[in-house]
Amino acid sequence: MARDGTEGPRDERPHAVVIGSGFGGLAAAIRLGARGWRVTVLERLDAPGGRAGVFRQDGFTFDAGPTIITAPYLIEELWACAGRRLADDVTIRELDPFYFIRFDDGTTMRCGADADATREEIRRIAPQDLPGFDRFLRDSERIYRVAFEELVDRPFHRFTTLLRAAPDMIRLQGYRTVHAKVGDYFTSPKLRTAFSFHPLLIGGNPLTTTAYYCLIAHLERKHRVHYAMGGMGALIRGMAGLIGHLCGTIRCNADVVRIEVAEGRAIGVVLASGERISADIVVSNADVAWTYSKLLGHHPRRRWTDRRIARARYSMSLFVWYFGTRRRYEDVYHHTMVLGPRYEALLTDIFTRKRLAEDFSLYLHRPTASDPSLAPAGCDAFYALAPVPHLGSGVDWTTQAEPYRAAIQRRLEETVLPGLGEAIVTSRTMTPLDFRDRLLSVNGAAFSLEPQLFQSAWFRPHNRSEEVINLFLVGAGTHPGAGVPGVISSAKILDQLVPDAQAWRVLNPAPGGR
Structure with missing residues (x-):
């Protein structure tokens, strides 16, 4: 009408x-x-x-x-x-650096688009890996040109499409894993972590995800990291x-x-x-x-x-703690990875053993570093994200959510957010139950199929x-x-x-x- x-x-x-x-x-x-x-x-x-x-x-x-x-x-x-x-x-605003990585021993690494600046970071952390970094950049670009530019928007409903892509997959070692591929370039455990964690951003286990995802390093440098x-x-x-x-x-x-x-x-x-x-x-x-x-x-x-x-096989899930503080933490960047003491063993706990470990690695998001409008004046908005097993683990999040959140708070207080407990003015959490019940994701997987x-x-x-x-x-x-x-x-x-x-x-x- x-x-x-x-x-x-x-x-x-x-x-x-x-x-x-x-x-x-x-x-x-x-x-x-x-x-x-x-x-x-x-x-x-x-x-x-x-x-x-x-x-x-x-x-x-x-x-x-x-x-x-x-x-x-x-x-x-x-x-x-x-x-x-x-x-x-x-x-859309470009962010440079892209993010900071804080390793468990307090060492930090600035990750951005400038290859020379990244070389300086590598020289400080593990100078023996400088030649490997240059080879990694070259090979990441090669994988990007095939796996992203040629295949990402091509339908794969015909098996012949896969057959045509197979020679490139073999040539670029797509049958290997991200972690194994990165190990060809870096001897330092810190750098192996820094250049292999990216599949976690899309629900993948670096220990099992195809090496094609090494393309993300070039994707970041070519198109940069942005924030809306x-x-x-x-x-x-x-x-x-x-x-x-x-x-x-x-x-x-x-x-x-x-x-x-x-x-x-x-x-x-x-x-x-x-x-x-x-x-x-x-x-x-x-x-x-x-x-x-x-x-x-x-x-x-x-x-x-x-x-x-x-x-x-389903992706891991996520535990996300959203919180606001009555003060600003000017020393904390927009994107920060706060890594724990374990890497490969923690990934195995999350993806294979499906065990909720006592330690964790965190992605800390502080958008008010770039956009203060997201919080009241003089305040900061954060979320802290921890990869956790999906609901196939049997974890009872109705009882585990608050102890887990409190453990994350203690970790942040000990590392990058001193005095956090006294500064919090608002708080909420998202657990694998929310992915299942609110977003209707099978097994509470945060990224669907692994x-x-x-x-x-x-x-x-x-x-x-x-x-x-x-x-x-x-x-x-x-x-x-x-x-x-x-x-x-x-x-x-x-x-x-x-x-x-x-x-x-x-x-x-x-x-x-x-």
Whole structure:
């Protein structure tokens, strides 16, 4: 109906329903809307963002999840799709250095884009590894050019794509692990840690993740590390605005419980309220294991059966403590890694033994170092993130959360935040239970399927569903994987899989989704 109560014109555009409004879902909605589709995004929470949501508490603003932007051109492309400029809506600021690493003995390392400055850091910590660093930079770039520039936005639903990529994988030793590959360049345990921890940022175990992820070192140097002023929430709001600009719709508090299938084709979704929404295509940004086991639990599946989903290997989870202080810690940088006494043994506890260890390594985020607007005047906003086993560990987080948080507080007081206990004015935590219950992530995994060699590329759930025609997948659990560049690239892949609206209507003349 039109605003004056008269019958308005019928929207004849083909209809795409997007389940979930994380970065992958929002990016998919923008790209589909720009190509003429009518798009409806359905979000079960009360605001868009998914894992990239925002918490506001006692005058503080906390990014719930990702905090780092490493390939801003992928975000700029989304604004260009909508005929707009990113800079008109969101300010992206480059950070240099990228982050500081504090080793357990108090040694620190400044990590940034300047290779000469990094060489000076290596000369101070382990001068014998300087030649290895230069070789590492060279090989990281080689891997980046193949694994990122050529493969990250290429669909892998055909086995022949994997076969064509296999020679490069062998040549670049993608069959090895990140940690083993880094060991070829560095003898110092500190430098081996500093140059191999990056897979943890996307849910991977450096001891088992394919050496292709050594590309992250070059990705950081080529495109730099950036921060969205106002936090990731500002970026989410900007992307939501693009969807509105393209005449799309975002519905929050809309909990999808079922993907409707007829004659092997996705034809719409059913909400928890019982409402049915028809669609020409469905794009799921929900956790892939949840999509197949729950949203398609009624539908016979050949590849992603309940048994295979149960046997898959899932990423670690996260314990995140968000807190605000009544004082500012000017000596603490925007991004700081506060490492514990163990590295390989701790990774084994988290990923293999699935044991909650007494020690931990932390990522400390202090966004107010760059953007004081996220806290009241004279205050700081923080979050401290610790990788922990997923819920397959059996840890009872209803009883363990507070002791674990208190241990993190003690560690921070002893290292980089003296007097923290007296300075805290607001606090909240996120545990693996939140990933399971709030974000519907199977096993409470923070990054969906673990990015191992045989859970990557063709072996990962495909962007075009193998089970149902006209169902597409975006987000951390599908190709190319987790991380902001990965999930946004998964949406970019849809441009190669889904025709634009006009071509779709020619190929599918029967009315649908209206």
